[in-house]
Amino acid sequence: MEIIICEDVTAGASLCSEIIMKQIKKKKNSVLGLATGATMVPLYKNLTKIYKDKKINFSKVKTFNLDEYFGLDGSEKESFRKFMYDSLFKKTNIKEQNINLLNGKTSNWKKECNDYEHKIKRAGGIDIQILGIGTNGHIAFNEPGSSINSKTRLVKLTSQTIRDNKKYFKNKKMPEYALSMGIKTILSSKKVILLAFGENKSKIIKKFLESKPTKNIPATFLKSHDDLTVILDKKAAKLIT
Numbered sequence: 733m734e735i736i737i738c739e740d741v742t743a744g745a746s747l748c749s750e751i752i753m754k755q756i757k758k759k760k761n762s763v764l765g766l767a768t769g770a771t772m773v774p775l776y777k778n779l780t781k782i783y784k785d786k787k788i789n790f791s792k793v794k795t796f797n798l799d800e801y802f803g804l805d806g807s808e809k810e811s812f813r814k815f816m817y818d819s820l821f822k823k824t825n826i827k828e829q830n831i832n833l834l835n836g837k838t839s840n841w842k843k844e845c846n847d848y849e850h851k852i853k854r855a856g857g858i859d860i861q862i863l864g865i866g867t868n869g870h871i872a873f874n875e876p877g878s879s880i881n882s883k884t885r886l887v888k889l890t891s892q893t894i895r896d897n898k899k900y901f902k903n904k905k906m907p908e909y910a911l912s913m914g915i916k917t918i919l920s921s922k923k924v925i926l927l928a929f930g931e932n933k934s935k936i937i938k939k940f941l942e943s944k945p946t947k948n949i950p951a952t953f954l955k956s957h958d959d960l961t962v963i964l965d966k967k968a969a970k971l972i973t
């Protein structure tokens with residue numbers, strides 16, 4: 733595991749963009765695993781800027797998003813699908829047919845999740861998986877208690893995650909379930925980058941770094957990956973420096 737502490741979020745997002753840029757230069761049809769949430773906003777802004785400056789070409793890149801709220805599809809403004817289109821997909825030349833997102837409105841979630849696992853395999857696996865971390869240590873929506881062997885599935889969100897994310901649901905009740913890639917799915921990516929910015933992540937980052945792999949802090953399972961990079965800003969690293 734490599735831990736990089738950047739001066740601020742701008743530097744952290746720019747470092748992560750550079751790693752992605754190098755990967756795409758090396759392999760034009762790279763497969764990216766993508767996350768949503770506040771942590772990803774500066775990263776996607778940066779990637780959009782780099783694209784506009786013609787330094788990156790997404791025309792052959794494939795993407796797989798980590799998760800989606802159960803019951804939502806792209807028509808709802810709170811959906812992760814909409815977040816991705818608004819913050820990255822519509823602003824770059826990523827091709828529609830290369831974008832993969834779980835359908836939160838599926839009538840058969842088991843099939844949706846199995847198909848997603850197969851699609852990832854058929855694409856040759858994920859080259860770089862980008863992750864944020866929840867204040868409870870979740871990665872994707874693998875909440876505390878998730879198994880290291882978990883695959884893409886329907887998960888129940890914890891009250892902590894509902895407290896953290898309900899600000900995005902102004903006029904409707906936040907879903908209590910989501911479809912999420914599993915920990916095993918994430919660990920089978922060739923490279924994993926975990927991003928954490930801001931003081932509200934400092935406590936969980938300390939716990940993550942100090943703890944042995946445990947179900948109680950699902951992010952700790954990432955420590956068994958042989959190519960894990962953790963990019964923090966100084967605020968998220970406050971309790972470890």
Ligand code: F6R
Nearest residue numbers: 767768769770771864865866872
């Ligand atoms: C989102 C996801 C989540 C977030 C995490 C951090 O696709 O998988 O695990 O990365 O909840 O969220 P933010 O960045 O909003 O603090």
